[in-house]
Amino acid sequence: MADFEVLRALxxxxxxxxVLLVMDGVGGLPLTPDGQTELEAANTPxxxxxxxxxxxxxxxxxxxxxxPGSGPAHLALFSYNPVQYEVGRGVLEALGIGFxxxxxxxxxxxxxxxxDENGLIVDRRAxxxxxxxxVRLTKKLQEATRVDGVEHFVLPVKEHRFVLILRGEGLxxxxxxxxxxxxxxxxxxxxxxxxxxxxxRTAALVNDWIAQARAALKDEPRAxxxxxxxxxxxxxxxxxxxIYQVKAGAIAVYPMYRGVARLVGMELLEHGGDIEDEFxxxxxxxxxxxxxxxxxxxxxxxxxxGNFEAKVQVIERVDRLxxxxxxxxxxxxxxxxxxxxxxxxxxxxxxxxxFLLWSKNAMPDAAQSFGERECxxxxxxxxxxxELVPLMMGHAGRLSRFGA
Amino acid sequence: MADFEVLRALxxxxxxxxVLLVMDGVGGLPLTPDGQTELEAANTPxxxxxxxxxxxxxxxxxxxxxxPGSGPAHLALFSYNPVQYEVGRGVLEALGIGFxxxxxxxxxxxxxxxxDENGLIVDRRAxxxxxxxxVRLTKKLQEATRVDGVEHFVLPVKEHRFVLILRGEGLxxxxxxxxxxxxxxxxxxxxxxxxxxxxxRTAALVNDWIAQARAALKDEPRAxxxxxxxxxxxxxxxxxxxIYQVKAGAIAVYPMYRGVARLVGMELLEHGGDIEDEFxxxxxxxxxxxxxxxxxxxxxxxxxxGNFEAKVQVIERVDRLxxxxxxxxxxxxxxxxxxxxxxxxxxxxxxxxxFLLWSKNAMPDAAQSFGERECxxxxxxxxxxxELVPLMMGHAGRLSRFGA
Numbered sequence: 001m002a003d004f005e006v007l008r009a010l011x012x013x014x015x016x017x018x019v020l021l022v023m024d025g026v027g028g029l030p031l032t033p034d035g036q037t038e039l040e041a042a043n044t045p046x047x048x049x050x051x052x053x054x055x056x057x058x059x060x061x062x063x064x065x066x067x068p069g070s071g072p073a074h075l076a077l078f079s080y081n082p083v084q085y086e087v088g089r090g091v092l093e094a095l096g097i098g099f100x101x102x103x104x105x106x107x108x109x110x111x112x113x114x115x116d117e118n119g120l121i122v123d124r125r126a127x128x129x130x131x132x133x134x135v136r137l138t139k140k141l142q143e144a145t146r147v148d149g150v151e152h153f154v155l156p157v158k159e160h161r162f163v164l165i166l167r168g169e170g171l172x173x174x175x176x177x178x179x180x181x182x183x184x185x186x187x188x189x190x191x192x193x194x195x196x197x198x199x200x201r202t203a204a205l206v207n208d209w210i211a212q213a214r215a216a217l218k219d220e221p222r223a224x225x226x227x228x229x230x231x232x233x234x235x236x237x238x239x240x241x242x243i244y245q246v247k248a249g250a251i252a253v254y255p256m257y258r259g260v261a262r263l264v265g266m267e268l269l270e271h272g273g274d275i276e277d278e279f280x281x282x283x284x285x286x287x288x289x290x291x292x293x294x295x296x297x298x299x300x301x302x303x304x305x306g307n308f309e310a311k312v313q314v315i316e317r318v319d320r321l322x323x324x325x326x327x328x329x330x331x332x333x334x335x336x337x338x339x340x341x342x343x344x345x346x347x348x349x350x351x352x353x354x355f356l357l358w359s360k361n362a363m364p365d366a367a368q369s370f371g372e373r374e375c376x377x378x379x380x381x382x383x384x385x386x387e388l389v390p391l392m393m394g395h396a397g398r399l400s401r402f403g404a
Numbered sequence: 405m406a407d408f409e410v411l412r413a414l415x416x417x418x419x420x421x422x423v424l425l426v427m428d429g430v431g432g433l434p435l436t437p438d439g440q441t442e443l444e445a446a447n448t449p450x451x452x453x454x455x456x457x458x459x460x461x462x463x464x465x466x467x468x469x470x471x472p473g474s475g476p477a478h479l480a481l482f483s484y485n486p487v488q489y490e491v492g493r494g495v496l497e498a499l500g501i502g503f504x505x506x507x508x509x510x511x512x513x514x515x516x517x518x519x520d521e522n523g524l525i526v527d528r529r530a531x532x533x534x535x536x537x538x539v540r541l542t543k544k545l546q547e548a549t550r551v552d553g554v555e556h557f558v559l560p561v562k563e564h565r566f567v568l569i570l571r572g573e574g575l576x577x578x579x580x581x582x583x584x585x586x587x588x589x590x591x592x593x594x595x596x597x598x599x600x601x602x603x604x605r606t607a608a609l610v611n612d613w614i615a616q617a618r619a620a621l622k623d624e625p626r627a628x629x630x631x632x633x634x635x636x637x638x639x640x641x642x643x644x645x646x647i648y649q650v651k652a653g654a655i656a657v658y659p660m661y662r663g664v665a666r667l668v669g670m671e672l673l674e675h676g677g678d679i680e681d682e683f684x685x686x687x688x689x690x691x692x693x694x695x696x697x698x699x700x701x702x703x704x705x706x707x708x709x710g711n712f713e714a715k716v717q718v719i720e721r722v723d724r725l726x727x728x729x730x731x732x733x734x735x736x737x738x739x740x741x742x743x744x745x746x747x748x749x750x751x752x753x754x755x756x757x758x759f760l761l762w763s764k765n766a767m768p769d770a771a772q773s774f775g776e777r778e779c780x781x782x783x784x785x786x787x788x789x790x791e792l793v794p795l796m797m798g799h800a801g802r803l804s805r806f807g808a
Contacts, residue, residue, distance in 0.1 A: 033457055033768055058783065062806045063407065064791040065798025066414065069807035082807065083410055092808045230808075344765070348805060350798035351767055352783060372783070376769060381785035 002079040002386045004243050006402070007393075011245040016331035016396040018246070019282070019292045020389070022077060023318055024070070024257075025300030025341025027353040027372060031308060038299075038308055038343060039354065040371035042315035046322035047335060047356065048369040054333075054358035056367040057380025059388060061339045067350045070300075071095075073338035074260045076385035078240060078293075087263065088173060088232015093163050095259020097155055101234055106171040106202065109230045110154075110162040111179065112137060112223035119186045119225075124179065125160045126223040137223055138162050144216035147209050164228060166205070171233075172198035175206065179227035187227050239265030240291075244393055249285055251278045252295035261293055275314075279321040286328050300348075303341030311343050332396045333358040334388055335370070352382055359395040406483040406790045408647050411803070415649040420735035420800040422650070423686070423696045424793070426481060427722055428474070428661075429704030431744025431757040431776060435712060442703075442712055442747060443758065444775035446719035450726035451739060451760065452773040458737075458762035460771040461784025463792060465743045471754045474704075475499075477742035478664045480789035482644060482697075491667065492577060492636010497567045499663020501559055505638055510575040510606065513634045514558075514566040515583065516541060516627035523590045523629075528583065529564045530627040541627055542566050548620035551613050568632060570609070575637075576602035579610065583631035591631050643669030644695075648797055653689055655682045656699035665697055679718075683725045690732050704752075707745030715747050736763040736800045738792055739774070756786055763799040 028038035035041075061068040061076050062083070071092040072082035090107035101107065112134070114123040129137075134156040141154040150168035157163060174194045178187040190206045192199030206228065217224050241248050242265070249269045250261030258268050267289075271281035275296055282292055296318055302311035325333065336355035339348050354375035356367070366377035376382075380391070393399050432442035439445075465472040465480050466487070475496040476486035494511035505511065516538070518527040533541075538560040545558040554572035561567060578598045582591040594610045596603030610632065621628050645652050646669070653673045654665035662672050671693075675685035679700055686696055700722055706715035729737065740759035743752050758779035760771070770781035780786075784795075797803050 029765065029767060037767075063410065063794060064784075064787065065794035065796070066410070066803055067798065067805045069805050072807035083407060087807075089808050096808075342765075349765070350795075350803070372767060373769060376783045376785075377781075382783075382787065 002390050004238055008243050010399040012400050013245045014397055018332045018392050018396045019330050021294050021335045023296045023299040023337050025303045026337030027340025027351050029342035029344045031344055037372050038311045042312045044319040046319045050358040051356040051367045051370040054356050054362040055365050056356045056375040056378030058352035058375050058382045059355055059385040061385045065350050067348045068339045070256055071260055077338055078264050079386045079389035081386055087235050089230025091232040096256040098255035103234050106166045106233055108164045108228040110164050111227045112160040113225050113227055114222050115225040121183050128159045129223055131158050141213050145209055145212040147205050170198045172202045173231040173233045174199040175203055175231045177229040179229050237264050241265050246290035248291040249289035250293045251281045254297050257295045279324050300341045303343050306343050306346040308343035332392045334392050406794050408642055412647050414803040416804050417649045418801055422736045422796050422800045423734050425698045425739045427700045427703040427741050429707045429745025430741030431755050433746035433748045435748055441776050442715045446716045448723040450723045454762040455760040455771045455774040458760050458766040459769050460760050460779040460782030462756035462779050462786045463759055463789040465789045469754050471752045472743045474660055475664055481742055482668050483790045483793035485790055491639050493634025495636040500660035502659035507638050510570045510577055510637055512568045512632040514568050515631045516564040517629050517631055518626050519629040525587050532563045533627055535562050545617050549613055549616040551609050574602045576606045577635040577637045578603040579607055579635045581633040583633050641668050645669050650694035652695040653693040654697045655685045658701050661699045683728050704745045707747050710747050710750040712747035736796045738796050
């Protein structure tokens with residue numbers, strides 16, 4: 001695993017340009033035993049050339065057999081051990097809706113649920129109310145509740161899901177969750193999980209808020225109750241620009257990826273919103289940054305849809321933009337996914353993810369194109385995702401010699 | 405390495421059937437530089453098909469360059485880091501003879517030796533007395549000795565080797581060994597290795613037992629003395645069924661493998677004793693378990709004999725049973741060895757061990773048959789043995805997503 005203490009001691013600025021291009025969920029599977037994966041089926045002459053000229057391999061996002069969520073998978077790509085650097089679900093959810101999370105903010109995921117006349121949960125998802133309902137209900141809760149000495153934000157996510165954020169001094173994330181995880185039981189009270197006065201006080205504030213919220217919801221036909229889970233605060237991660245001595249810019253559309261990039265200290269670069277716009281942003285900001293993270297979402301979305309052909313088309317669309325990237329004369333380009341999302345499985349999966357590392361000093365290996373099975377022939381074989389950034393920095397000449 | 409805390413949090417039951425088939429010591433070496441290994445030479449159309457349809461790789465049982473004993477090699481296959489989860493040699497020896505080791509039992513390996521008239525060791529193995537002699541001597545010691553307030557068992561293993569088990573409350577395994585490891589010196593007294601009263605008391609009990617035993621042996625022509633080594637108790641390992649949320653059944657003939665399987669919480673499934681019977685047991689217990697460990701011993705035995713051709717025949721005999729296994733419609737099948745036992749070396753070796761992972765959602769890779777050099781082309785390249793079970797559980801859909 002990437003050792004930040006070692007890397008921080010070796011890192012030195014040198015003016016090189018380094019690009020991490022992530023096609024979310026790009027790894028796939030063939031639809032038939034002798035078929036091709038999405039990436040293998042896609043016509044990608046530009047990426048194939050980079051794979052031939054550069055080095056290749058497969059990476060393991062979290063651990064063998066483990067399917068990653070997007071948050072930890074990106075932390076791993078940014079070289080943070082995702083088991084060591086855990087980010088609370090509440091924080092990821094808040095980042096996912098683009099909330100400007102501040103260092104003291106305490107965030108939780110909320111789920112609306114349905115309880116019967118005895119207060120027992122009969123539907124943990126409140127019949128998956130439509131998102132417009134969620135918008136109305138969170139507005140209602142925002143107005144009907146208050147927390148003593150603390151600012152609060154109740155914000156919709158999707159269907160029955162919302163976020164609660166408490167902003168104030170001395171709030172603790174060491175709290176239990178309210179969801180009993182089964183129907184037929186009442187929501188649990190929030191309890192402190194340590195002995196600190198902060199946790200005790202926060203638990204009391206939250207239980208009081210829940211009582212107010214339940215009073216406000218009591219006449220709702222479906223969403224007449226709620227659960228709170230995944231308490232978290234900004235984890236104060238070691239900052240990427242400090243470790244690697246780079247000015248790092250992130251180009252992404254979805255709030256979650258922008259949020260995780262910001263958590264590690266990357267600056268968000270604005271753009272029009274399409275993949276083509278993201279590549280244009282690279283061009284626009286080329287001189288001002290050393291390290292670029294460019295995130296392409298639709299590969300994952302089409303994989304989740306189970307739409308093999310549409311995922312192929314997204315990959316081909318990215319491939320057509322590679323010449324624009326290479327025209328900028330980058331020193332190091334790494335192209336990969338954060339995890340696999342095979343259309344065949346319609347979800348994130350545990351399969352190793354292909355990567356290509358292009359640089360003038362990269363060792364060309366046996367891979368003749370960019371795909372899972374070609375990258376399996378690569379010189380880097382199978383390595384943890386956390387090693388990719390150090391490898392890029394090495395190729396960029398940004399890591400000085402270890403020892404005399 | 406497999407992180408039990410993470411895996412335990414992700415594991416969920418889902419009704420899938422997962423089979424780990426271990427051909428003990430299956431990894432081999434060619435007899436001539438351009439020859440084939442045992443596995444490559446064997447005619448294995450069924451395993452070859454599974455290798456083509458599934459994913460392959462090589463695993464490292466303990467560490468590169470390290471030849472494993474059977475105990476640690478199986479712990480590693482079961483995903484237990486064998487360096488972290490050390491099981492005392494005494495415990496493995498006791499399990500190896502099928503002794504029903506209880507939580508408080510203290511076990512040691514014993515070696516009969518020969519001392520001269522001054523009490524100096526002249527033969528550390530007592531001339532490798534025949535096993536019948538060992539049986540007679542252990543019976544003699546069982547009857548001639550007693551330990552204050554503690555039940556004792558003196559049991560034969562093979563030739564000069566035996567096991568001593570002490571059963572009672574408050575016994576400690578923190579003891580030194582008596583074997584000076586060279587001839588010309590006397591056996592050492594047992595000393596406590598920590599300051600606990602338990603270790604002090606146990607050392608005194610054991611030294612007293614040794615004195616009684618030496619008195620009983622003093623007129624034996626060869627085995628007139630003994631050494632005790634490898635003190636150990638049941639290591640109370642985290643339980644496999646708890647970690648992975650599976651009901652796990654073990655099908656094995658030899659006591660050692662049955663013992664290690666039981667140490668991790670697998671249930672022992674009875675069978676007739678031949679390889680064919682073991683596969684029949686799989687069929688008989690198919691509905692009652694989620695995870696099956698099936699152990700085939702003779703591959704290792706024939707390797708230890710240096711009998712290349714006989715080892716090939718055992719592999720072919722297993723291959724003929726694969727259709728029976730596949731007829732059960734398993735979700736995930738992993739076939740491998742616990743280590744290599746090349747007939748060319750007549751012993752366990754440090755060489756990486758080939759594995760094939762078959763599942764409907766496994767990525768077919770470059771391997772066209774099941775063998776060391778084909779598996780080296782596999783998508784999983786070279787991974788620690790401890791990662792295999794998580795990988796199987798991932799393919800079985802038994803690990804939920806890590807993070808949001």
